Amino acid sequence: MNIGLGLLLSVLAGAATMVGSLIGMVVKKPGPRFLVLSLGFSAGVMIYVSFVELLQSGISSIGFLPAQLFFFLGMAVTFLFDAMIPHDYMAEHNLTDKGHRNRNLARTGLFVALGIGIHNFPEGLAVFAATLHDVKVGIAIAVAIALHNIPEGIAVSVPVFTATGSRSKAFWWSFFSGMAEPAGALVAAVFLLPFLNAAVVGMLLSVVAGIMVFISIDELVPVSRSYGEEHLSILGFIVGMVIMAASLWMVR
Numbered sequence: 001m002n003i004g005l006g007l008l009l010s011v012l013a014g015a016a017t018m019v020g021s022l023i024g025m026v027v028k029k030p031g032p033r034f035l036v037l038s039l040g041f042s043a044g045v046m047i048y049v050s051f052v053e054l055l056q057s058g059i060s061s062i063g064f065l066p067a068q069l070f071f072f073l074g075m076a077v078t079f080l081f082d083a084m085i086p087h088d089y090m091a092e093h094n095l096t097d098k099g100h101r102n103r104n105l106a107r108t109g110l111f112v113a114l115g116i117g118i119h120n121f122p123e124g125l126a127v128f129a130a131t132l133h134d135v136k137v138g139i140a141i142a143v144a145i146a147l148h149n150i151p152e153g154i155a156v157s158v159p160v161f162t163a164t165g166s167r168s169k170a171f172w173w174s175f176f177s178g179m180a181e182p183a184g185a186l187v188a189a190v191f192l193l194p195f196l197n198a199a200v201v202g203m204l205l206s207v208v209a210g211i212m213v214f215i216s217i218d219e220l221v222p223v224s225r226s227y228g229e230e231h232l233s234i235l236g237f238i239v240g241m242v243i244m245a246a247s248l249w250m251v252r
Helices: 003-026 032-062 064-083 098-133 135-164 167-178 180-192 198-225 230-250
Strands: none
Touching (some): 003 098, 032 198, 098 135, 098 198, 135 230, 198 230
16 A cells, blocks of 8 residues: 555645745735735635535535535535634725734735645545555646645735745745645544545545635635735636646646
C-alpha cells in the first residue's frame, strides 16, 4: 500500500497554499485594484472547483440527491456559524476609514483561511484514498488540488497582509490552512483507513463544496466589490474560473 506516498502528495498539495501566500506578498502595499482582482479571482476558482470537481465527485460517489443534501448542509452550517459572528461590509462605510477597512480585511482573511482549512481536510482524505487505489490517479488529483491551492493562498495572504502589514501573519495563516490537507490524510491513515470508502469521501466533498460556495458569495465577492471596482471584480472572477478550468483540463 502507498501510505507514505499518499501522505507526501497531500503535503505537497497543501504546500501550494504557501506558494500563493508568497506570491500575494511579493507586491508591496497592494492597492485596491490588486486586492479586487485577487479576491474576485479566488472566488471564481473556489466556486468553479466546488461545482465542477467537489460536488461532481460527491454525485458520482453517493448519487445526485444525497450529494445535494450534503451540499446544502455545508452551506447551512456555514451560514449558522457566520450568523453568530456580528459583521458588516466595507461597502456600508466610508472607504477612507482605514481602521474599519483593515478590520474587515483581517476578518475576511480569517474566514477564508478557516474555509480553506475545512476545504483542504477532506481533500487530503481524497488524495490519500486515491493514491492507495491508484498512484497515477492520486498524483493527478494532488496536482489539480495544488493548482487551485495557489490562488487560495493569495486569498488568505493579501487581505491579512494589507490589514496588518505583517508578512509573518499572512504566511502563517496560509500555512495552517494549507496544512489541513496533510492533516486530513494523516487522520485517514491513522483512524479512518479501515472505514474509508468512496461514499464517505463523496459526502465530505459535497459538504465542503457547500462551505466554499457560501464563503465565496458571502465573503470574497462582497469584499471585492466593496471597493467600487465592480467590473474589475467580475473580470477577476471570470479569469479565476477560466484558469481553474484550464488547470483541470491539463491534468486529465
